[in-house]
Amino acid sequence: MMREYKNRKNQQKKAYYNDRFWVAPTLPKLDPQEDEIFEQDYKALKKSFKIKEAYIQLGQLVLVINPQDNKTVLEFMKNELDYTFLSELSASDYLEKSGEFEIFYQLLSISKRKRARVKCRIKEDSAIESVYTVFKSADWAEREMFDLVGVKVNNHYNLKRIIMPDDWHGHPLRKAYPLQGDEAAQWYEVDKIFGKEYRDVIGPEQRDSARVDKKDTKNFARIFHEVPYGEKPSDKPTKQDYQEEDGVFFIDEFKKENSKVLNTRR
């Protein structure tokens, strides 16, 4: 069976060198007043909802809201502000830093030709309200968010894994998710398919896809020195021209010099 993974630390790859004095620059955050349409939208939203932060980044309006308001804000933006298209919805994992998920909804208004992003943060043990009834596209997106990041969604009619198998443990896009299988993982498939007693016969699963065994004659790993199955490796180069010496019976011998390569299309 798959095992649950308990480690809570960030397992992702980190830069192997960081300059002590390097300070990463930040993308400019413009005031919503810089853009006429965004300013109106922001003002309309501010009347009925609490907007924690609002700014324009790279030409798109970013709104940070309370997680309890997510459905009503999206409903308002769809019906009143004409953001009729939910193009993306997902979450990122900030569990190690603050114990929160950051959820974003990427919206598009076709009539205004503007894009906006609504963001909110929730604690790991709390859940977010489903927006499936506002935008049907949230149906699978919320399932994917639940499957890969592990954000719980309330009132979703069919919240189950969509991409990973149903018996999977853990959520792969969390920062604490391991990048490689451990000691037990290399026996997982052998045990499941053949049984533990076949561990000696089959051996551990080779998980490094880039590994090439030069002496492995069974898998024809020595290119241009292939030998038949089970035979010892040899340094004699194998013949690369598979055409018979005098041609195959009934079939004219293929002469490379007589063949014609088309350089332009007919």
Place this chain on the structure above:
Amino acid sequence: MQQVNRLKPFFENLNFDREDNRMVVNFGPQHPSAHGQLRLILELDGEKVTKAIPDIGYLHRGMEKMAENMIYNEFLPTTDRMDYIAATSNNYGFAYSVEKLIGVEVPRRAKVIRTMLLEINRIISHLFWLATHALDVGAMTIFLYCFREREFAMDLMEDYCGARLTHSAVRIGGVPLDLPNGWLDKLSVFISELPKNIADYEGLLDQNRIWKMRLEDVGVISKEDALSWGCSGVVLRGSGVEWDIRKEEPYELYDEVDFDVPYTDRCDSYGRYKLYMEEMRQSVRILKQLIPMYAQTEPQIMAHAPQYISAPKEQIMTQNYSLMQHFVLVTQGMRPPVGEVYAPTESPKGELGFYINSEGDPYPYRLKVRAPSFWHTSILQELLVDHYIADVTAIIGNLNVVFGEIDR
């Protein structure tokens, strides 16, 4: 001796023996017209679909997880494997979002080459779509005709970047290569021949009785549904929404070339077929305008931004400082500013967007791919109901889904 296979299939607690004369059919994941690894669980009443549950995830490779553990340049070839029918559009989508993040302006020659490659990829993708869709519906001839023409387009891609399917023909900040000698002549031969072929395909299909019976009023997506389900690209335009990101939020040279965005109110499969044909003609039109533009550009093909992008090879080989920069950029990777970007592009399938959340590290903190096919597959659960089982393959084929980008 091998024991009996212990792998137990998981049937989602579906009840296959039923009282009410309905039948549950498992369609895929290995089915020639599922266009990849789509599994559909269909509940049938006679030949009519009463319930459809699409099941995906059979091609999941963890692209987004891989992106979080790769430097930006390292991830670019991986994007090839998403929409592998038109790989350059993915490369471009990723490069475009990173360029927006780091604020780099691409040289004009690179823009011309990129726009050409994107349009060739659109033609390749649309020809492939027509070929496989027609084959699903039963028109073998079209399949062979389209593949012949697609072969010439793929030859062009091969002449440019050496690969036919996984191109990686775009880099962050430009393109890796200039056009080879005589490439533009080959391109102009190709685009002069293509419209005749498109006319042939239309001659075979437009008034074809079987084609019309299989496509007309099949897979009707209303305007509201298309918007609500997040449909984009031809599916959205086929439902009467005039929205093409190339026109509305232009990138590269799309604001300088003339082209029309075809759209229709028909909402059915036949309307979408007509749009695909018209889009290919528009791509030819764009390519025709781009060819003379190429000669008017300076030879520079990569942007000059030493903090993020390596210098040209000659400089790396001759100048010490460029070599140092190159070494740091290859071993550590570029460090974009802190911030978020969502950059949408119009890929042949629809709106392809890359959301990147950067924390100033060489690795993206979070990268989310908005792949159009994912949303086009989710609509199947509503769309297939009340259609006959023969229409199922027609609708799947018509929506132009590719599983590399659905499962990622």
